[in-house]
Amino acid sequence: MKVAVIGAGLTGLTAAAALKGKAQVEVFEKNKVAGGLCATVVKNGYRFDYTGHFLHFKNEDIKKRVQGLFDKDELLCRERKSGIYFKGHFIPYPFQSHIHYLPERERKECLTGFLKVLRDSRAEDSGSFYDWMLSRFGRGVTDYFMLPYNLKLWTVHPSEMTTSWMGRFVPRPEAEELIAGALSRGKEKEGYNALYYYPRRGIGELASRLAEQAGEIRYGCRVEKVFPEDKVLIGGGKKYEYDILINTSPLKSFAADVFSGEDLKEDAALLRHSSLLNINLGWKGSTGPAVPEGTHWLYFPSEEYDFYRVGFPSNISDSVAPEGRSSCYLEISCRPDELQKLAGDRDLIEKTVKKLEDAGVLPVSADIETEVVLPIEYSYVIYDRKRDGAVSRILDFLEDRSVLSGGRYGKWEYSTMEDAIETGEQLAEKCLKK
Numbered sequence: 001m002k003v004a005v006i007g008a009g010l011t012g013l014t015a016a017a018a019l020k021g022k023a024q025v026e027v028f029e030k031n032k033v034a035g036g037l038c039a040t041v042v043k044n045g046y047r048f049d050y051t052g053h054f055l056h057f058k059n060e061d062i063k064k065r066v067q068g069l070f071d072k073d074e075l076l077c078r079e080r081k082s083g084i085y086f087k088g089h090f091i092p093y094p095f096q097s098h099i100h101y102l103p104e105r106e107r108k109e110c111l112t113g114f115l116k117v118l119r120d121s122r123a124e125d126s127g128s129f130y131d132w133m134l135s136r137f138g139r140g141v142t143d144y145f146m147l148p149y150n151l152k153l154w155t156v157h158p159s160e161m162t163t164s165w166m167g168r169f170v171p172r173p174e175a176e177e178l179i180a181g182a183l184s185r186g187k188e189k190e191g192y193n194a195l196y197y198y199p200r201r202g203i204g205e206l207a208s209r210l211a212e213q214a215g216e217i218r219y220g221c222r223v224e225k226v227f228p229e230d231k232v233l234i235g236g237g238k239k240y241e242y243d244i245l246i247n248t249s250p251l252k253s254f255a256a257d258v259f260s261g262e263d264l265k266e267d268a269a270l271l272r273h274s275s276l277l278n279i280n281l282g283w284k285g286s287t288g289p290a291v292p293e294g295t296h297w298l299y300f301p302s303e304e305y306d307f308y309r310v311g312f313p314s315n316i317s318d319s320v321a322p323e324g325r326s327s328c329y330l331e332i333s334c335r336p337d338e339l340q341k342l343a344g345d346r347d348l349i350e351k352t353v354k355k356l357e358d359a360g361v362l363p364v365s366a367d368i369e370t371e372v373v374l375p376i377e378y379s380y381v382i383y384d385r386k387r388d389g390a391v392s393r394i395l396d397f398l399e400d401r402s403v404l405s406g407g408r409y410g411k412w413e414y415s416t417m418e419d420a421i422e423t424g425e426q427l428a429e430k431c432l433k434k
């Protein structure tokens with residue numbers, strides 16, 4: 001059986017490794033390296049990932065599999081140290097559990113907003129993410145954090161979104177916990193990533209090790225067209241035959257442009273996503289005074305800042321920045337049609353550095369010696385009301401034609417690296433059953 005795999009990200013690599021020896025597998029990767037989003041760029045002794053990529057596990061088998069790829073001291077285990085930068089104050093994450101850290105007026109508003117929600121009968125659930133946050137937390141938490149932060153991250157108003165992506169990703173403290181967090185200061189609370197793992201030399205190490213197990217990978221080979229009737233694909237200008245095709249490239253472009261024919265174009269046009277500009281900086285010295293020592297990352301809900309999150313890899317691993325130096329990554333979400341312009345905007349970087357200095361995140365007149373700007377075309381899939389139907393129609397149509405599509409973008413979903421590894425294994429299993 002010949003299996004062709006599009007994409008050498010974590011999903012494609014894991015699927016290929018699981019099929020090795022059981023099928024004839026060929027992986028097609030448009031880039032020159034493996035990893036997809038899970039890659040590390042090295043410059044001047046700094047190691048920058050495509051923004052923060054940290055491993056958190058719910059599945060023991062996958063955790064063991066990942067741990068098995070590294071020597072003990074190569075895979076760091078960290079307790080999350082993160083918070084929200086709110087009007088110059090540091091609020092531990094998650095915001096809704098730490099209202100006591102807010103200035104008095106905002107604290108009052110968040111607490112009364114929440115008590116109102118408890119007292120009034122809850123508004124009928126329209127299924128929108130916006131109504132969900134309002135009915136769950138009330139006005140204060142919504143207006144000060146949930147709404148502005150999510151607006152920046154997703155680039156669309158949460159009233160356009162459903163809640164079907166949330167799963168374990170949005171912390172939902174019980175009423176007692178939220179009230180306790182408003183009355184006194186507690187420690188940073190749990191969450192799906194309270195404890196996480198990170199390869200000492202950057203997340204790209206994970207992909208490199210999985211690639212060693214994946215067999216033959218055709219790098220620099222973009223799959224341009226797939227002809228399902230003949231079970232043939234065109235990659236890098238050449239023709240390849242397959243019995244089953246695994247796709248992990250973005251479903252939207254695969255269905256609209258790569259898969260031949262018109263059948264999927266209409267549904268593909270319904271799929272929406274955001275893009276992301278990832279700015280990485282390296283400088284001499286340490287972080288600025290507003291960053292509590294050892295902080296791993298900070299969320300920025302205020303619209304005063306273009307970025308929604310800033311992380312500090314050098315506070316997580318001593319091997320991602322040269323000695324005596326620090327590094328940070330910033331994430332700026334945008335519409336896909338804005339990305340190239342943003343990526344070429346020199347003023348944006350200068351403006352951003354100034355904002356970070358003024359906020360006390362960088363030291364004053366920071367001695368920045370390295371910059372790496374990484375435009376990410378596909379970052380977050382937007383869960384609007386049309387997404388679920390369109391995705392399942394496309395996936396069913398493809399599967400009937402021997403194409404299995406999976407992974408964060410292949411299935412057009414909000415998922416993690418652990419999910420990608422799990423999906424890769426499942427896709428391989430499904431292939432073998434077929």
Ligand SMILES: Cc1cc2nc3c(=O)[nH]c(=O)nc-3n(C[C@H](O)[C@H](O)[C@H](O)COP(=O)(O)OP(=O)(O)OC[C@H]3O[C@@H](n4cnc5c(N)ncnc54)[C@H](O)[C@@H]3O)c2cc1C
Nearest residue numbers: 007009010011030036037053054222223249407408416417
């Ligand atoms: C901002 C951000 C932060 C994240 N942080 C975390 C985190 O902290 N923890 C976590 O667990 N997860 C995180 N994730 C999610 C994680 O990156 C993904 O779940 C995972 O990397 C997806 O792997 P994948 O193989 O499915 O997709 P991808 O990594 O996108 O791999 C797909 C591959 O297909 C290739 N490709 C595309 N088109 C073609 C074509 N036509 N021909 C050939 N090759 C092609 C691409 O080059 C790519 O290598 C984050 C994601 C984002 C956007």
